[in-house]
Amino acid sequence: MNLRPPTTVMKAARLGAFHQSRLSFMRQLLRRLKAEDWQFQCSLWTLDSQGVGRAVYTASGPQRSYSLVAFAHDLDPALRSDRVIATAWDATFALFDGIPDAADLDRLEANVPKQEAGRISSSELCMARANRSVRLFEHVVQALAEGRQPQREFIDEVGYLMRTTAVYGSGKFGAADRESIAERAELSAPFQAEMLTVFLIRAFTLDLVEHLARARAPRQAVPLTPQLRRCFGIGNSTGLGMAPFLLNHPVLLNNWVRARETALQRVRAVRQPSSGERRMFTEFLARAQAGIGHWHSEHELQHGRILQLQGDLIRLEQHLASGILQQDSPWDALYRWAENTLSLEAQECLVSLLLEPYGHLVDELGERMQADEQLSFGIDGGMPLSRLRQILAEHYAWVAAxxxxxxxxxxxxxxxxxxxxxxxxxxxxxxPGEELEQPLAVARDIAQLQAALQPCAGSQTVAGFLLQHPQHRHSVRRVQLAPAFPYADIQDNLIDQTLLPIDLLRCKLSFFGATHFDPRSDRWVRITLFQNAPFPHELGQVAADDWSYPSLDCQEHRRECLVE
Known part of the structure; x- marks a missing residue:
C-alpha cells in the first residue's frame, strides 16, 4: 500500500478540506498530560466583582511546571475588535516557564496588556489576548446568576465565550526561542506551548463567567453543569498572518502531511479489522454527523461545503449498509469508493475518521512531526545542474501547467x-508595493529558475550557477529538498487571482485540531479550539482523547435540553 502521492494531496483545495485528527497537536497534548498525570491548580485569583484582576493557573508535570498568567480588563465595548490593529482586549495572557513570583507578575502586568507595544522575556513561552463573545458571554453570566443553565441552542450557535485574536510564541516580542525548548519532551511536538496556553485560557474563561455570576447574585448563582461546560471551546480569529508559515517551513509541512499520510496508509493496510474497530468507526461516523450538523457559517462557500459534507456523510452511512466493512481490507475499499464518489471535504473527513480506532497504529507518528529546519537549510553547491534538472522534472512537473x-x-x-x-x-x-514582494510565489519562481537553467551545461555546478544568478538561491534550496521531503510544496499557483488563502489557513488549523471553520472572507476565518474537551481538573477522571467529536450521549442531552 503506497502513500497518496503529493500530486494528489498537496493541492490547495484538498489541503483546505483537511479535518482535525488523532495527530492534531491539541490531541497530542492532552494524551501526554493524561499519561504523565500532570497536575493543575489555580494558585492566584484576585479578580474583583467586575472581573478585573489577575489569575495564575499552573500545570505541573514530571520535570517542569508552566503557568498561565492572566490579566482580565474592563474593556469599553466600542474597543472590542478581532482586528490585528486593535490595542485593547478583554483579557491578555502569558505562559510563564515555571512558577512566577510577585516581581514576575508585576513585570508582566506592565507589558502583557500592551501586547505588541510591550515586551516579554525568555522566561515566557507565549503571549496571547482574547475578547468576549458579544452574543454569548453576557447570556451565560446572566443565566447562571438567575440560577439556571444557559440555552443549549445558543451555545451550539457560537461555541465559545472568548475568542483569541493571537497566540504568539517562538521568540516573538521577546519570548523564548523555539530552539531553547524544543528538546523538552513535553514541548517537542509542534505548537505544544501554544496549545497548552489555549487549554488553560479555556479553563480561565469558564471560571470567569462563574465568578461573575456569583458576584452578581451570590445566593442564587449556580455553576455550569460539567457536561454543558465542556460544550464551550475557545474561539479564534485567524487571518493571512498564518498562511505564509506553510511556505516558509517546507520541511515542517512535509513532516506534518507525511505523518498523516503514513497513518492513512497503515489503516488502509489493515486486512481484517476487529468487530470493535468496525463498531468504533461506525460510532465515530455518527458522532461526526451529529457534530457537523451543528456547524454554522454565513460564508456562501463554506455554507455550501457544510451542506455538501452533511449529504456526503449520509451517503457514506448508507454505503456501509452494503456490507463493505465485512470484506477484507474494508478501509482501503471504503477510501477508494469515497475518492470516486464524495467531495474533497468528505474524503478528508473520512481520512480523519479512519484513524480513530487505530491509536495503537498511528499515535506514535506524532513524534515525527517536528523538524530541525536548520539541518536542511544549506545548499549543495557541488550538485551538477543535470541532477538539479532531474529533480525539477520529477517533482515540479506541475509548474508547467x-x-x-x-x-x-x-x-x-x-x-x-x-x-x-x-x-x-x-x-x-x-x-502599489510590488517591490516589497516576499519570495512566496513558489511556482512562478520555479518557472523562472527553469528558464534560467536552459542555456547552462549539465556539468556546471549549482555553485557556479548561483554565482551568476544569486536571485534563484531560495528556489534552488527548495528544489534540493524535494527528494527527501516530497510533501514540502503546495502544488498550486499561490499568486493566481483565484487563490483562496483560507485553504492554507484551514490546512494549518486542522493540524492544530480546530473545528467549526467559519470563514468571514477568503482571507480570514473563525474556528473553535478544545470544544468538548475535558478541563484540567477532569483529566484524571475521564478519557483524554475521546472528545474531538461530541459523544452520542452528549447529542441525546442536547435534544433533552431543547425539549425542556
Missing part, C-alpha cells in the same frame, strides 16, 4: 505590512 504569461496568473503579491509586520496580499496590477 501554469501560464505565467497570463495577467491572472500573476495577479497577486505577498508582502509584509509596515504597520503590524503581518503578511498581506496585494493586487499586482492595481495596487
Amino acid at each position: 501554469i501560464d505565467f504569461s497570463s495577467a491572472n496568473s500573476r495577479a497577486l503579491f505577498w508582502y509584509v505590512s509596515e504597520e503590524k509586520l503581518e503578511p498581506r496580499i496585494g493586487q499586482r496590477f492595481a495596487e
